[in-house]
Amino acid sequence: MREFSVPPVVTIADTTTLTDAVWDNARIAPQNVSFLRRADATADAWSPVTAAEFHAEVVAVARGLIAAGVQPGDRVALMSKTRYEWTLIDYAVWAAGAVTVPIYETSSAEQVSWILADSGAVALFVETTAHALLVSGLRADLADLREVWQIDAGGLATLTAAGEPVDAEAVEERRRAARAADVATIIYTSGTTGRPKGCSLTHRNLLAEVLNAVVAFDHLFKGESRTLLFLPLAHAFARLIQIAVVTTRATLAHSPDTRTLLPDLAAVKPTFLLSVPRVFEKVYTGAKTKAEAGGKGAIFARAEATAIAYSEALDSGGPGLLLRARHALFDRLVYGKLRAAMGGRCTDAVSGGAPLGARLAHFFRGVGVLVMEGYGLTETSPAVAANIPSAIRIGSVGRPLPGVTIRIADDGEILVQGDIVFGGYWNNPDASREVLDEGWFRTGDLGELDDDGYLTITGRKKEIIVTAGGKNVAPAVLEDRLRAHPLISQSVLVGDRQPFIAALITIDEEAWPGWLAANGRDADSTVAALAGDPALRAEIQKAVDAANKAVSSAEAIKVFRILGRDFTEATGELTPSLKVKRNVVHKTYADDIAAIYTK
Template sequence: MREFSVPPVVTIADTTTLTDAIWDNARVAPETVSFLRRTDPSSEQWSPITAAEFHADVVAVARGLIAAGVRAGDRVALMSRTRYEWTLIDYAIWAAGAVTVPIYETSSAEQASWILADSGAVAAFVETNAHELLVSGLRDDLPDLREVWQLDAGGLDAVRAGGERVPAEAVEERRRQARAGDLATIIYTSGTTGRPKGCELTHRNLLAEVLNAVVAFGHLFSGAESRTLLFLPLAHAFARLVQIGVVTARGTLAHTPDTRTLLPDLAAVKPTFLLSVPRVFEKVYTGAKQKAEAGGKGGIFARAEATAIAYSEALDSGGPGLMLRAQHAIFDRLVYNKLRDAMGGKCTDAVSGGAPLGGRLAHFFRGVGVVVMEGYGLTETSPAVAANVPSAIRIGTVGRPLPGVTLRIADDGEILVRGDIVFGAYRNNPDATREVLDSDGWFHTGDLGALDDDGYLSITGRKKEIIVTAGGKNVAPAVLEDRLRAHPLISQSVLVGDRQPFIAALITIDEEAWPGWLAANGRDAGSTVADLAGDPALRAEIQKAVDEANKAVSGAEAIKVFRILGRDFTEATGELTPSLKVKRGVVHKTYADDIAAIYTK
């Protein structure tokens, strides 16, 4: 199939904006608990914030922005970790008729300077003293930037206080003037290659995405019991989608900025669903396996894992038989319930995006009792294009187009998207805009994929990442890399081999899995990966993963050689974006000697 379209279930009126939900919630269900907010950073206590209280807070901050001279259409930057104040400020900026410009809290001075200058931000909220010092050092080069408020130094209270002289009617006037076609946010891409581009998204873009997605995802967002714990960076479009979705559907949203406290936070919040990137699901699985092995229960876990996967696979082919159901029930008491308890005890669903999840992991979690629904999208598409939803799941794909979206597969395999979710332009970059938006309104994603007869989309790679070997074979790295990362000991994998005689792989080892491997193999506990990169037992373990991955491709595409790197990729060292995507160009440059050594033996 070359094209598949799903009609919208919700259309967006010209007068509708993202802040309507805040006013509607306060009027219709004022006592509904919209947020759970940690009492203070060191506390395990969470306090409720009702829809009425959130509305009042949004109005107070919006009044402060107006008092500070922020006009309709002005850009206001927001540089902070994921926390209640992020969501509050986001909606207050919209209520004031302005435009939110997220900046990752880990951004460098160069990145922040570019985003502030390119967006023309007139004001900025920053979280920490370090952030304020970073922005203060850029002020001479940012003539448009008039105000900087630091959250940790009472900046938000100062904004509220400044707004006391502005009547609440001024906020209502800004809202009445706003339209669905107005710019809502400029999200700068993570920049796996080149300088980040600012994706301009309107209220209509985001509402077309959210309102249709809320219907498609059914029970995840509906009902008073719906709640989630958001821990991904809100500067990322994926987390922003869930923020808006939960607020719009009157669920309950909690925030946590630090994944190191994720387990106690999950226990306290008890989310009914989660969203995450595959790396987090991989770590949950790896951590459970390591804990079982350390406690002498590795064999039980291995059987439980195999049973969970078999049980999930059987759901797609007539249902599990009597014996499999009995085995599943036993392991549910012994293993699966503990995994669900670790996720808060009430979580039955999760949404995964940002990178491929892998069929084995998806089947494992569904067999455990947590359905992980994989989706696909880009910042330029607000962001979700397609997703597996509760009523239509096909593991191994990223689902069907969401309502209001049309997908087309071009002759060269590129995925094209059309619909109200597609952005209008890159900020101040008409050339880049023309490269991806054609005259018929199709957005050219740069990703390669295929549609099956039922409209389910599979991602096969990216056009710019295709490796062409010396023998002329085109190889899409994603297939092999995803399968390699499914191994609990492997953190990252990057295929190389462009214009070379064969495909090779750079492998990094998972730092959390490493101590367990050392203990299981009788190696010194203080040994680093760099110390043992050539260890026969380690190489044999990775070779098993390579052999398993190679089963998915032809001989010409298979990995012939791998090299274990001495350390993992990180955002701090430049190989990963804030959304944990690998920057291939940086990896190729940093490890040029390792790559050269592979082909000069």
Template sequence: MREFSVPPVVTIADTMTLTDAIWDNARVSPETVSFLRRTDASSDDWSPMTAAEFHADVISVARGLIAAGVQAGDRIALMSRTRYEWTLIDYAIWAAGAVTVPIYETSSAEQVSWILSDSGAVAAFVETNAHTLLVTGLRDDLPDLREVWQIAAGGVDQVRAAGERIDAGQVEERRRRARADDIATIIYTSGTTGRPKGCALTHRNLLAEVLNAVAAFDHLFKGETRTLLFLPLAHAFARLLQLAVVTSRGTIAHSPDPKNLLPDLAAIKPTFLLSVPRVFEKVYTGAKTKAEAGGRGAIFARAEATAIEYSEALDNGGPGLLLRARHALFDRLVYGKLRAAMGGKCTDAVSGGAPLGARLAHFFRGVGVLVLEGYGLTETSPAVAANVPSAIRIGSVGRPLPGVTIRIADDGEIQILGDVVFGAYWNNPDATREVLDSDGWFSTGDLGELDDDGYLTITGRKKEIIVTAGGKNVAPAVLEDRLRAHQLISQSVLVGDRQPFIAALITIDEEAWPGWLAANGRDADSTVAALAGDPALRAEIQKAVDEANKAVSSAEAIKVFRILGRDFTEATGELTPSLKVKRNVVHKTYADDIAAIYTK
């Protein structure tokens, strides 16, 4: 059993809570711009909000919650896209001594009903009229739910107005009574399998995460730190960044609509970003497709190869004179335009939630944007390991963050110990006992390796291991990650459990599809479903399969692939809100396709 530990930089006192940062910022640096807010939905103008103004707004909403009868420890649901009000409500709930229960704004009625019922939420903030109709339609089965406030219909203003009769001293009294070991939030896992479990995280859990992470990533939070949040704040990963930027007195802007992401990046000019690998893949694919459509495909291909070679050289003694010259040329022709699309000032990004892949990491570092890959789970607040500028090993997820101990069990499972580890699933002691032992070690369900320097590499998930009819254990992640590196492939899912060989289900990237049609002389209106058997298309995907197979033995290699007629989406049920593939749904939905592979 291999183990690696990094001591904490910051320890959490029993009286500390997440709202301390709001009060400290207002006292120490009241004029610091904490947020940039769009003046109205149709405007490209952004107005600043200072630390003092945000502090006052938090108190105002917290007073309204107290006026509504919210007690310390009560659960308040929050169902909305990423926007300023999400962050405001989150902190106001904590200031009132209550517990935030995030709900993805795309959740189904069944999911919303379960989360509200299981958490015992006494009130809910929702964003849209559709959300209001959904929640009010469930109220007969939710006896604890007393209030529903709609953000888009002035619900936050209603709460503020109700709080005017409450003395601000009551908010301060709630804050003084709160403790680090009080529950701050219950995050329901998006659930790639089964019913979501409520992960109860305390103020201590999140403070241990945030304060130690800020210390580890100190280069991100020095000087004028500015970021644009566009991932769902219901996801623990995005929530961590929110907390870290507020704590470090940086500036946050919110971008709730993916259609506005590029203009929002141009307007905000973030110094760093947080994203999931799928977004980085789309940035890369979009740039490549655009270059090929404009007749500059060959230039992009050489620029891509140079960026990767340059990045790899940084780990092997540094680039030589000719490589530096070639890199400088492509920086003027290609890389500068890519950085400009990200706002022009972004030199760093943090990636998590799924494997990034070494090729993509090298590409972006070569372009001039260092993508720092990390690893964690909701149950670990969430990050437990990460690459940092002073300690990077591309292909790994880095070393343990301060205050975290990681060990690899005899069967290869990654286990975590530290203040970031949650204490229990809400109302679910049986599930808690399955993953937490008496010493506080959390069994992640992920498989990994720790090298002598403490760098962690993820090799798969225990429950996803495929055992072929020949008894070969195959971890899908290695092959799936390599397949997704191809610009034409959006998703890949390996199958073959108890079958004679490994096969792959492949979906085509919708953004890359028009470029492929044009380049191959196919009708522009052709669908993937219509051309799934097209020899040229299959030949292109076969190249990706052949490249992926180089990473594994013959017994683990993909022998057959099947191109599916459409991509996986959250709406059709194959993806979670954090864009992870729900394998059980894919296996069920495409059971006939899988059966056909093995009955030919």
């Protein structure tokens, strides 16, 4: 199939904006708990924030922005970890008629300078003293930047106090003047290559996404629904969930540090989560490693196989009596503990940002947590397609969401049309023309649509490897399968214009101690020291052999190289959303790649 379209369920009126939900919630359900907010920076206690309280805080901060001279359409940047104040500032900026420009709190000085200068931001919220010091060194080159407020230094209280002379009616006037076609946010893509581009998304873009998506995912936003948001809110995927929760009067809690994720999950007890595949991989690997370290590796292996078989059976007539009995046994021994680690109430999760892999999806569904994989880009607000409980096909990224049309071009590229498609890149008409063609957005991804409209991602156009023999190889298939091995953290295929395909492999730091103990190696041994260890190489070879079964001989990995350390955002190989920057990997490990082909 070359094209599949799903009609919209909701259309956006010209006068509708993102702040409407905040005002409606305060009027219709003022005592509804909209947020759970940390009582302080270190406490485990969480305080409820009602819809009425949130509305009042949004108005107060918006009054402060107006007092500071922020005009409709002005860009206000926000550099912070995921926290309650992030969401508060976001809605206050919109209430003042301005545009939010998110900046990852891990961004370098060069990235911060570029985003502030390119967007022409007139004001900036930073979280920490370190952020404030970084920006202070850039101010001389930022002629538009007039104000900087530091959240951790009482910046919001200062701003609120400054706004007290401003009549609340001024906020109402700004809101009423805003239109759906106005730009709401400029999100700079973290970029796996090149300088970030600012994606201009309107209120209509985001509302068309959210209001249609919540219909498809209505089971997530009913009754006592709540979620714990731990992905960076500078990422469009997290922003989508933030807006969806506010719009549907569910409850949102923020977790700024994944190191506290387990206690946060235990405290908040979310009913659903969203994440990137790497987090699900970590949960799986951590559970497997813990079981093996406790001498229960064989039990976990049987439980894993049972979970996958149970999930697969759900797609083919249902599990038989014996499989159901085994599943019930392992539910008591293993699965219940995994669900408890996720808070005990979580039955659904949404995964995006990168391929999840069918094995991991089946594992979690068998455990009792349905992980629904989706697909999208910042330029599409972001979700384009998703699996939902009533229409799920594991291994695919689902069907188009309501209001979205997907077309497969002659060269296999995925094209997207609908109100979710952005209007272009900020200050970059040339780049906009490259990806927009008569209402169609060229994603740069390659995919296939089956007869039922389910989309499968097969690779990226720019990542296709062409071997010396002329064979086109999409790395994603093999890389996803390699990452499914608990000992492997990251994998990057190489081999462009070379005689064969090879792989760079990094080892999972959490799984490493368990492997050392199981193989009688010194507990202090590093990956770099044992990269040539026969037992380690044999273990990785098993993963490579299993992955190679998915492709032809010409596409198969012939050689692999174990790298001495894992990829990280700090060392530059990963984006803040944990995607691999291939150009950085190729540059950093150029000698390793060269050594593969010069033996």
